[in-house]
Amino acid sequence: MEKCLEIEQQLPSFMKDFSIYLKNGVALSTRLAYLSDILFFCKYLINETDITTASQVTDITVEDFNKITAKNINRFIGDYCSRYTVKDDTSIKIMENDNRALGRKKSSLSVLFKFLYRDEIVKNNITDGFNPIRLPKPQPDxxxxxxxxxxxxxxxxxxxxxxxxxxxxxxxxxxxxxxxxxxxxxxxxxxxxxxxxxxxxxxxxxxxxxxxxxxxxxxxxxxxxxxxxxxxxxxxxxxxxxxxxxxxxxxxxxxxxxxxxxxxxxxxxxxxxxxxxxxxxxxxxxxxxxxxxxxxxxxxxxxxxxxxxxxxxxxxxxxxxxxxxxxxxxxxxxxxxxxxxxxxxxx
CATH class of the missing domain: 1.10.443.10 (Intergrase catalytic core)
Structure with missing residues (x-):
């Protein structure tokens, strides 16, 4: 719960109603996973794209989000998230995500953009253009x-x-x-x-x-x-x-x-x-x-x-x-x- 509240305070103000939606609509663990993925995506927008001129996540605007296309999401999930680096003062770590992890990130963003479209915060429902992610079918053995x-x-x-x-x-x-x-x-x-x-x-x-x-x-x-x-x-x-x-x-x-x-x-x-x-x-x-x-x-x-x-x-x-x-x-x-x-x- 504390982690969820901490992340929500870092997100843009126009996502306030989305946070309330998650609070009442999904399990706490799912809520934390979605919020973590969305915060990660917002940081990606700032550090890796020219979609926004914001220097911190809270400064990202509705206008910035209306610029985002399905192609931007597909590049984020299929290209950036599959392999990226995390730097700190002493080291550089290479992070990799398999299809299951990528599928969760896609799900998080799909829920977010569908909600924003439903509440008329963004003009278009871009989720139909998200690329499919093939997950391995579990076998009994x-x-x-x-x-x-x-x-x-x-x-x-x-x-x-x-x-x-x-x-x-x-x-x-x-x-x-x-x-x-x-x-x-x-x-x-x-x-x-x-x-x-x-x-x-x-x-x-x-x-x-x-x-x-x-x-x-x-x-x-x-x-x-x-x-x-x-x-x-x-x-x-x-x-x-x-x-x-x-x-x-x-x-x-x-x-x-x-x-x-x-x-x-x-x-x-x-x-x-x-x-x-x-x-x-x-x-x-x-x-x-x-x-x-x-x-x-x-x-x-x-x-x-x-x-x-x-x-x-x-x-x-x-x-x-x-x-x-x-x-x-x-x-x-x-x-x-x-x-x-x-x-x-x-x-």
């Missing part, structure tokens, strides 16, 4: 996830502390119940990282057997809680989590706390997941799986257990069932099982 037996090993590790060094075990002793609750929630519900990070004590109603999460676009959803999740969460709250009475007001309700008694950041949660999955996979911490891979793990595990792809789509909040079908492709020997149990003629 490329989806990384843990197998069911690997999930069991991971949960054993978080319970036993096996494979940790003596130094690591000192920290593990203080966080093992928290870590287990986090991992169980990920592999049971396939939560997104932001959904887990935002969980509060007040999100849970154990008497009714449910908890609330906030999906993309701020959508509030009530989820049923099973016995495993209820057990590990209560165990953490009652036996490891610091009492709310000693916490700062902004962290009193946060479910998952750091050792500094603050709400865990998305980076800390991501590093935690990488740590445990790297041990299971026998690889370095850097090559451990991200929380999104545990989301894929939950999806494939549920489908392998026989649940409908439509039920899994509902649970994971996939916008399109074709996304869920990618995970369904991992169900082993499904064709063989179908025809084997569908004989028309008996021996």
């Amino acid at each position: 490329a989806i990384k996830r843990l197998e069911i037996d690997e999930v069991a090993i991971m949960l054993d590790i978080v319970s036993s502390g096996e494979h940790f060094t003596e130094g690591e075990k000192k920290y593990w002793e203080k966080t093992k119940l928290r870590d287990k609750a986090i991992l169980v929630l990920f592999v049971t519900y396939g939560l997104r990282l932001s959904e887990l990070e935002q969980l509060n004590i007040s999100s849970f109603n154990f008497n009714r057997g449910e908890f609330r999460i906030y999906r993309k676009r701020g959508k509030e959803v009530v989820m049923p809680i099973n016995k495993t999740c209820e057990t590990v969460i209560k165990d953490y709250i009652e036996n490891e989590r610091s009492a709310s009475s000693i916490l700062d007001d902004e962290h009193k309700d946060a479910l998952f706390l750091s050792l500094q008694n603050k709400r865990m950041t998305t980076r800390a949660i991501r590093n935690l997941v990488k740590k445990y999955t790297s041990i299971v996979l026998g690889t370095s911490r850097e090559n451990g799986y991200s929380p999104h891979k545990l989301r894929a793990t939950a999806a494939t595990s549920l489908i392998q257990q026989g649940f409908s792809i439509y039920d899994v789509q509902n649970l994971l909040d996939h916008d399109n069932v074709t996304t869920t079908q990618l995970y369904a492709a991992h169900k082993k020997n499904v064709k063989r099982e179908i025809v084997k149990n569908f004989e028309w003629i008996d021996d």
Whole structure:
């Protein structure tokens, strides 16, 4: 939130309504990504083009933006963004973006220019002239996830502390119940990282057997809680989590706390997941799986257990069932099982 507000203050004043639109219309992480891309584009206009004579971003005018054509955007994305340099006092870095990163920048600018056209700030809708960016189609075999037996090993590790060094075990002793609750929630519900990070004590109603999460676009959803999740969460709250009475007001309700008694950041949660999955996979911490891979793990595990792809789509909040079908492709020997149990003629 603070980063979003900081960027918004650096943008031209005519984008004020666009900032309000993002605030109410998209998830916080998406809002930050869009604003970052737009600020980067505005700096490009100043430093790399003659479209504006402004010396700082706040000085860019509506008239400047009305000069921008689709060709300018295509050159920015296809030429400049694919490879550019960043200079500071001590070094020069060469930055490169793949098609996925370029696609996000295109999306950010498309949303901006459509909004400005809708609000009659710019005269033309130039987005129809943006060049397409081909993204690799995800293949089932490329989806990384843990197998069911690997999930069991991971949960054993978080319970036993096996494979940790003596130094690591000192920290593990203080966080093992928290870590287990986090991992169980990920592999049971396939939560997104932001959904887990935002969980509060007040999100849970154990008497009714449910908890609330906030999906993309701020959508509030009530989820049923099973016995495993209820057990590990209560165990953490009652036996490891610091009492709310000693916490700062902004962290009193946060479910998952750091050792500094603050709400865990998305980076800390991501590093935690990488740590445990790297041990299971026998690889370095850097090559451990991200929380999104545990989301894929939950999806494939549920489908392998026989649940409908439509039920899994509902649970994971996939916008399109074709996304869920990618995970369904991992169900082993499904064709063989179908025809084997569908004989028309008996021996």
